[in-house]
Amino acid sequence: MGAPKSGAEWWEIKGIEFPRGPSNGILCTLFFMPFSGRRPGRPTMTERAATVKRDTLETQIQVTLNLDGDGSCRLETGIPFLEHMLEQVARHGLIDLDISARGDLHIDAHHTVEDIGITLGMAVARALGDKKGIRRYGHAYVPLDEALARVVIDFSGRPGLEFAVSWPRARIGEFDVDLFREFFQGFVNHAQVTLHVDSLRGVNAHHVAETVFKAFGRALRMALEADPRMGEAVPSTKGSL
C-alpha cells in the first residue's frame, strides 16, 4: 500500500486482508482509509471516507464513498435502474459514491444487486468508524406524485430489516423488484443498522422505488450528520454502538 505523502493533509492508507470474509468462501479485501487531518470548515468531525473491495466468484465490486460529500457519483454496475436508485441515495444523502461492479448478469441481477448492498453497507460502516457525535437516528418521508415512502434508520450496531413494500408490478423495465429487499438486507447486515422501509402508497412501481431510495438517502443523511450538542459522545447510554 502507498505510504502517506507529504503535505498538510494526507490519507493514511492501510490495507487489511481477510482471507475469509463475512460470508463463507469469499475473498474480501478492505482498503480502509481513515483521514488523519482536519478539513477547514469541518472542525469537529474527521473526514469519513472509505473504499471497500469485495470479490467473490459471482461478483467483483468496489465501493468508494465519502459520507460528507456533495452527492456526486460515478456508477458502473451494468444495471441501469439500480444506478438510477443509487444516484438518489448519493444526491439526497449528500454522499459521494463511486461504485464499480461486475457480476454474473448472464444468470440474473440477483447476486450483483445483493452484493452491491453488502459492499455499500461495509463501506458505510468503515467510513463511519466509532459513531462519535452523530445523530444516530434518521427518518424521512418522501413523496413522488401519488407515491409516498417512509424510511427510518438507526445506526444501532445490530442488523434488522423491516421491509413493507408492495409492488404494483413485478418488473421495472428489466429490473426484478424482488431484488430491492435483497439490496437492503445486504446493506443492513453489513452496515449493522436497524432499517424500517415502508411504502405507504403508490400505483406506479418506478415511483414507489424512487420514493423508497430517496427516503433512504434522506434518512441516512440525518442519521450520519454531526449533532453539535452530542460533541464527541457516542449517542448511546451503553457508551458504544
Ligand SMILES: [Mn+2]
Ligand atoms: Mn425516476
